Amino acid sequence: MPETDPDKIDSFLKTTSKILGYHDFFPYDSYRPEQERVIQNISEAIALGKNAILIASNGTGKTIMALSAALPIALNDKKRKILFCSRTYTQNARVIQETKEITQKFAKLQIQETIGAVSLRGRNEMCPHKTLQRLQLPPQESMSLCSTLRKNKKCRYFNQLFKRKKTKGFQDEIDALANMPLDAQDLMDFSEQDDVCPYFLSKILLEHEDIIVCNYQWIFDPNIRENFLESLGVGLSDCIIIMDECHNLPEMANGINSFRLTPFGLRQALKDLEVTRAKFKLVNFVKNLRKMLEVVKDRITDEMELDPSKFIQTILNKNKLGSVRDIKDILLDLKDYGDAIEQEKIDQGQVPRNFIAPICEFFENFLERIDDPAYFACITLKNTSKGKSVALELKCLSPRSITDAIFKESFATLSLSGTLHPFTYTHLLGLNHSGKMLKIIKMKPPFPEENVKVLLTAELNTKGDQRTISMYREMLIAIKPILLNTPKNVGIFCASYEVVNGLWDNGLERLAKMCNKKAFREKNGLTASDNDIIVEQFRSYASRSDFNGAVLLGVSGGRNSEGEDFPGDQMNAVIICGVPFQRPTPSGNAKIAYYEKLFPRKGRVFGYIAPAMQRSNQGCGRPIRRMTDKGLIVLMDYRFGTYSPYLSDWVRRAMVKVPKHTGIIEQEVQKFFGK
Structure with a gap:
C-alpha cells in the first residue's frame, strides 16, 4: 500500500480533532528515526477503523507513538475511549507517565485541552478490605465476595464512598481527578486519606476518562467486560483498543475460557x-x-x-x-x-x-x-x-472464542509487540476474517547495527535425549569465554527448569565465581516477591567495583526473560540455552491437531514452533532497552538456525554462525566489547 502524504494525514486529523493533530500530542523535541512515519500510519489506520499491528523492537517508543496517534481521534468525540491493555503495573505506569508528558507540553504551550487518564488494577490489588487482601481470590470469586459484602453493608470503605457521593463538593472532586493522568497508586493514596474504596472510586471516574489503562482481563473476559463497559458508559464500538505485548494474547485468551x-x-x-x-x-x-x-x-x-x-x-x-x-x-x-x-x-x-x-x-x-x-x-x-x-x-484450545468480539466490534484496535510473528498472530486470532481491514506496520530498530551481535553456536543443543552431564559440561565450556569477556551482567535463559538445574548442578555457580561474577538462579515456584529480591540483587552487581558483574540463570518464558528490563550494564549479554519447546503433553498434542484441522500443514507451527520461538525472541530483547545499549546475544542451540524464520527480523539479520570452539567464541565476544 502506498504511503499517505504526512501533511494530508495531519491535516485530516486536525479537522477531525478540532485543532490538534498528532504533532501536538507528541511531547518530545524531535522524533527518533521512523517514529513520525509510524505515527502517521497508526493514525490513518485508527481513523479508518482498522485492526492495526505495530511490530517494533525495544526502544522505539511504542507507547508514545500509539498515544500520539490515537488521542486526536478519541478527543474529537468525548464518548470515544482509548483502552490501553498491558500485562504489568510497570507497563501501566509507563502509559500514565507518557500521558503526563503530553499534558505538561500542553501546559507549556498553553493549549486548552485536558486529558483524563487512569490506570486500573484488579479488585484484589486495589481493595483495602482486609478479607479480600488476605484471601487473594480468583477474579470471579473476588467479585462475588465483594458484591456480597457491599450488599450486606459489611464494607466500610464502600459505605464511606457512598456517603461521600451525596455530599455537595463530591462532583467537583471527581471533575478535578478526571482532568489529570492518574496512576492506580495515586488513586489508592488519595482514597486512603478519605477512607474510601479506591476500586469503586475508579469506577466512578471511568465515564469521565479519555484513556483507561488496565490488564487484558478487563477487556477480554466477557463477564468482566460487560460491567466494565457499563461503568464506562460506552459500547465496544466506541472504543479504540491498544494491546501492548500482544503476543501473549492467544495464551491469555485460552486461559480465560478454561x-x-x-x-x-x-x-x-x-x-x-x-x-x-x-x-x-x-x-x-x-x-x-x-x-x-x-x-x-x-x-x-x-x-x-x-x-x-x-x-x-x-x-x-x-x-x-x-x-x-x-x-x-x-x-x-x-x-x-x-x-x-x-x-x-x-x-x-x-x-x-x-x-x-x-x-x-x-x-x-x-x-x-x-x-x-x-x-x-x-x-x-x-x-x-x-x-x-x-x-x-x-x-x-481456540482463542478466537474470546478475541473475536474485540476485533470485530470495537471502533479500531492496535496490537503492539517487538517480537510478534504476524502470520501466526493474524491467523490464530482471525484478524483476516474480522470484517475490518488489516494494517501491518513494521519499524526498523532504532539502535545502530554495530550495537548488537548475535552468535549462533553450531553443534550444541538441549534436546531431551541429549541432556547428559557431557552436554551440560560442553555448554559450560562455551559459556566460559562469554562470562570472562562480558564487562558486567549476563543473563542465561534456558529451555526449561530441567536445563536450568542441569547447568547449575554441573558447575555454573563455580564457573561464575571463577570469572569474578556472582551467580543467581531463578527457581520453579518462586514467589513474585522472592524473585524481585533476586533480580534487584542481580541488578546491583552491575555497579559494583569488586565484581565483574553477575549471572542470572532463568527459564525462557519466565518472568525475568519477558517481564523485566535490564538496561545498560544490568545485562550486557544474554545466552539462550536451547529452544524452549513445550514438553509434549496430551493437551499440547490436541492443540496441534486442532490447529492442523483449521490451518492445514500449519498445526505444528502455530501450536509448537512459533510459541517456542516467541519465548526466545523475548529473551533476546532483554539487553537492548535503550538507544545507547550494546548487547550480545548468544543462541546456544543449532536448531535456532532451522527455525530462524520465526526469529525477530533484527535478531535474524545480526546472526552469525560460529562453532562451539572456545577460542573463536572468545574472539567474537572480545571484538564486540572492544577488548
Whole structure:
C-alpha cells in the first residue's frame, strides 16, 4: 500500500480533532528515526477503523507513538475511549507517565485541552478490605465476595464512598481527578486519606476518562467486560483498543475460557455441605469427585486425557444417576445450597466465600462443551513445594472464542509487540476474517547495527535425549569465554527448569565465581516477591567495583526473560540455552491437531514452533532497552538456525554462525566489547 502524504494525514486529523493533530500530542523535541512515519500510519489506520499491528523492537517508543496517534481521534468525540491493555503495573505506569508528558507540553504551550487518564488494577490489588487482601481470590470469586459484602453493608470503605457521593463538593472532586493522568497508586493514596474504596472510586471516574489503562482481563473476559463497559458508559464500538505485548494474547485468551477444579476446593465445599446437613446425594456427588482426583494422583506424572463421554458416564455410575438431566438437577440444588451457605456465613459474621459455585461453573461448562473440539478435558499434576497438586481441567484450545468480539466490534484496535510473528498472530486470532481491514506496520530498530551481535553456536543443543552431564559440561565450556569477556551482567535463559538445574548442578555457580561474577538462579515456584529480591540483587552487581558483574540463570518464558528490563550494564549479554519447546503433553498434542484441522500443514507451527520461538525472541530483547545499549546475544542451540524464520527480523539479520570452539567464541565476544 502506498504511503499517505504526512501533511494530508495531519491535516485530516486536525479537522477531525478540532485543532490538534498528532504533532501536538507528541511531547518530545524531535522524533527518533521512523517514529513520525509510524505515527502517521497508526493514525490513518485508527481513523479508518482498522485492526492495526505495530511490530517494533525495544526502544522505539511504542507507547508514545500509539498515544500520539490515537488521542486526536478519541478527543474529537468525548464518548470515544482509548483502552490501553498491558500485562504489568510497570507497563501501566509507563502509559500514565507518557500521558503526563503530553499534558505538561500542553501546559507549556498553553493549549486548552485536558486529558483524563487512569490506570486500573484488579479488585484484589486495589481493595483495602482486609478479607479480600488476605484471601487473594480468583477474579470471579473476588467479585462475588465483594458484591456480597457491599450488599450486606459489611464494607466500610464502600459505605464511606457512598456517603461521600451525596455530599455537595463530591462532583467537583471527581471533575478535578478526571482532568489529570492518574496512576492506580495515586488513586489508592488519595482514597486512603478519605477512607474510601479506591476500586469503586475508579469506577466512578471511568465515564469521565479519555484513556483507561488496565490488564487484558478487563477487556477480554466477557463477564468482566460487560460491567466494565457499563461503568464506562460506552459500547465496544466506541472504543479504540491498544494491546501492548500482544503476543501473549492467544495464551491469555485460552486461559480465560478454561476451567478447573482441585481437591482443595472440593474439600472446602464438602465441609460446607456437611456442616449444613445437605442432602446425601449432594454430599456424595462432591465426595466422589474428590476421591476420583485423589486416587488418580499417584497414577499420572504430568497430564492424563479424559474422554468426556466416559467421564460423565463414570460420574453417573458412581452417583447411581440415570442421565445427564440428573446431573443438571444436582447442579441446580448445589447452586441453591451454595447461595444459602454464603448468606448464612454473612449472618454469622464469617468470610462469605462460596466454594460450591466453582463446581457448578465447571460442570455447566463441561456439559455445554462436551462435543466441542475446541476444548480438551484432562487431569493435570504439578509438583509443588507442598507436594503433588492435581486438578480436573477443561482447557480451551481456540482463542478466537474470546478475541473475536474485540476485533470485530470495537471502533479500531492496535496490537503492539517487538517480537510478534504476524502470520501466526493474524491467523490464530482471525484478524483476516474480522470484517475490518488489516494494517501491518513494521519499524526498523532504532539502535545502530554495530550495537548488537548475535552468535549462533553450531553443534550444541538441549534436546531431551541429549541432556547428559557431557552436554551440560560442553555448554559450560562455551559459556566460559562469554562470562570472562562480558564487562558486567549476563543473563542465561534456558529451555526449561530441567536445563536450568542441569547447568547449575554441573558447575555454573563455580564457573561464575571463577570469572569474578556472582551467580543467581531463578527457581520453579518462586514467589513474585522472592524473585524481585533476586533480580534487584542481580541488578546491583552491575555497579559494583569488586565484581565483574553477575549471572542470572532463568527459564525462557519466565518472568525475568519477558517481564523485566535490564538496561545498560544490568545485562550486557544474554545466552539462550536451547529452544524452549513445550514438553509434549496430551493437551499440547490436541492443540496441534486442532490447529492442523483449521490451518492445514500449519498445526505444528502455530501450536509448537512459533510459541517456542516467541519465548526466545523475548529473551533476546532483554539487553537492548535503550538507544545507547550494546548487547550480545548468544543462541546456544543449532536448531535456532532451522527455525530462524520465526526469529525477530533484527535478531535474524545480526546472526552469525560460529562453532562451539572456545577460542573463536572468545574472539567474537572480545571484538564486540572492544577488548
